[in-house]
Amino acid sequence: xxxxxxxxxxxxxxxxxxxxxxxxxxxxxxxxxxxxxxxxxxxxxxxxxxxxxxxxxxxxxxxxxxxxxxxxxxxxxxxxxxxxxxxxxxxxxxxxxxxxxxxxxxxxxxxxxxxxxxxxxxxxxxxxxxxxxxxxxxxxxxxxxxxxxxxxxxxxxxxxxxxxxxxxxxxxxxxxxxxxxxxxxxxxxxxxxxxxxxxxxxxxxxxxxxxxxxxxxxxxxxxxxxx
Numbered sequence: 531x532x533x534x535x536x537x538x539x540x541x542x543x544x545x546x547x548x549x550x551x552x553x554x555x556x557x558x559x560x561x562x563x564x565x566x567x568x569x570x571x572x573x574x575x576x577x578x579x580x581x582x583x584x585x586x587x588x589x590x591x592x593x594x595x596x597x598x599x600x601x602x603x604x605x606x607x608x609x610x611x612x613x614x615x616x617x618x619x620x621x622x623x624x625x626x627x628x629x630x631x632x633x634x635x636x637x638x639x640x641x642x643x644x645x646x647x648x649x650x651x652x653x654x655x656x657x658x659x660x661x662x663x664x665x666x667x668x669x670x671x672x673x674x675x676x677x678x679x680x681x682x683x684x685x686x687x688x689x690x691x692x693x694x695x696x697x698x699x700x701x702x703x704x705x706x707x708x709x710x711x712x713x714x715x716x717x718x719x720x721x722x723x724x725x726x727x728x729x730x731x732x733x734x735x736x737x738x739x740x741x742x743x744x745x746x747x748x749x750x751x752x753x754x755x756x757x
């Protein structure tokens with residue numbers, strides 16, 4: 531049964547909203563992206579699954595021991611599922627290996643990505659370094675390479691904050707009498723958040739957290755997909 535947790539699925543929804551608008555700014559189809567996700571905990575799993583539902587087909591997920599792939603013998607159940615459903619190019623090795631040629635980095639793990647690894651990404655990549663208070667890639671470093679940079683912090687542009695999704699998604703479900711939070715409702719919430727940015731730019735891919743009308747727009751979109 532699909533479930534919802536604000537730190538897990540709320541983060542995934544706002545990551546997807548930001549990526550939708552990043553693709554609009556850069557005129558890139560989401561299906562063409564190669565994505566490296568650092569972190570295979572609750573948020574990393576939710577981000578990966580929602581990006582897949584949105585049409586991203588090439589995602590490589592890494593944990594503290596490197597790329598999650600079927601050849602590893604140390605995988606618990608949820609990581610085994612990731613191994614079976616991601617990494618279509620069969621990469622092995624470290625996060626550094628996953629970053630080579632990647633269009634997108636999503637960090638939900640903490641730690642620090644060395645600049646020399648960031649430099650191996652595809653030209654003009656998208657970097658979402660979301661650990662707080664210290665992003666995995668400091669924005670000053672990220673901007674040397676990336677076309678669009680987002681963090682979890684309020685003192686930089688493009689704050690990926692789950693407050694944009696929650697509590698609007700619950701309001702919509704309750705308004706429509708929904709009995710569960712479906713994957714379609716999460717996708718609808720992400721698209722609604724993205725659409726609230728009338729003119730996306732490199733420094734504006736998600737609405738500010740205090741923008742009026744966000745919760746109402748998310749609630750309306752979610753209610754339309756409630757079941």
